[in-house]
Amino acid sequence: VIALLHALMLQSSNDAAEVLAEIIGRDKFLDYMNAEADFLGMKNTRYEDPSGLSEYNVSSADDLGLLIQYIYTNYPELVDITKTRSYRSGAHIWYNNSVFSSDAKYMGGKNGYTDEARYTLVAIFRLPLGRDSESRDVAIILLGGEQNEKDARALMLYLLRNVEFY
Numbered sequence: 001v002i003a004l005l006h007a008l009m010l011q012s013s014n015d016a017a018e019v020l021a022e023i024i025g026r027d028k029f030l031d032y033m034n035a036e037a038d039f040l041g042m043k044n045t046r047y048e049d050p051s052g053l054s055e056y057n058v059s060s061a062d063d064l065g066l067l068i069q070y071i072y073t074n075y076p077e078l079v080d081i082t083k084t085r086s087y088r089s090g091a092h093i094w095y096n097n098s099v100f101s102s103d104a105k106y107m108g109g110k111n112g113y114t115d116e117a118r119y120t121l122v123a124i125f126r127l128p129l130g131r132d133s134e135s136r137d138v139a140i141i142l143l144g145g146e147q148n149e150k151d152a153r154a155l156m157l158y159l160l161r162n163v164e165f166y
Contacts, residue, residue: 001087001144004124010094012112026050029115040066047050061141068109068139072124079108079124096112098123099149107137111148119145125156130165 004020007013021029025107030047037045048056061092072079081102083089083106086095100106100123108125121142140152 003087003092005078005087006081006084006087007092007094008079010084010087010096012052012097012110014051014053015079018123019027021050021159037063037067040070042062042066044086046068053114055114062146063141065139068124068141072108082110095115100125100152111156119148121145121148121152123152125152127156127159131157134165136165 001020001023004013004016007016008020018026022030024032027031033047033050034045038045040063044058044060044061045058045063046058049052082096082098083101085101086093086098088094098106098109098111100109105125105127107124107126109121110124111123112120113153119142121140123141124137124139126135127133127138129138136158140155142148142151145151
């Protein structure tokens, strides 16, 4: 399971998502995913497959914000996987496909692509936004993008120049 989670989170392995779902049964897994989305208050989210490839999987930036906050708080080990540069299990090596994996401000997250959704990003960055440069964790969520790295960096620059917490 650990190797499958690394394959899923580092390289978006759709096969790993399907294998993980089959552990308890695909339909039961999807029921669980949708029940968790409801529990978290993700009102605009519906999962139709475990990998995220289905055009019928839908969500919103608000819902993904709820999800990443929940995972970051309650399952930090999952977020830690997404910061890993590479992971080896036996003869297999998975490499992180995030352009932010070497950025010291990157606390973790997930990027993706489908024809319907285009480029997507859910990521947490630690930025010095407080008094005396106290760092704050900030989620950046981009949907339907074409230049996620450029857009995320522009948002971070805007935050660094214009936002300060007291």
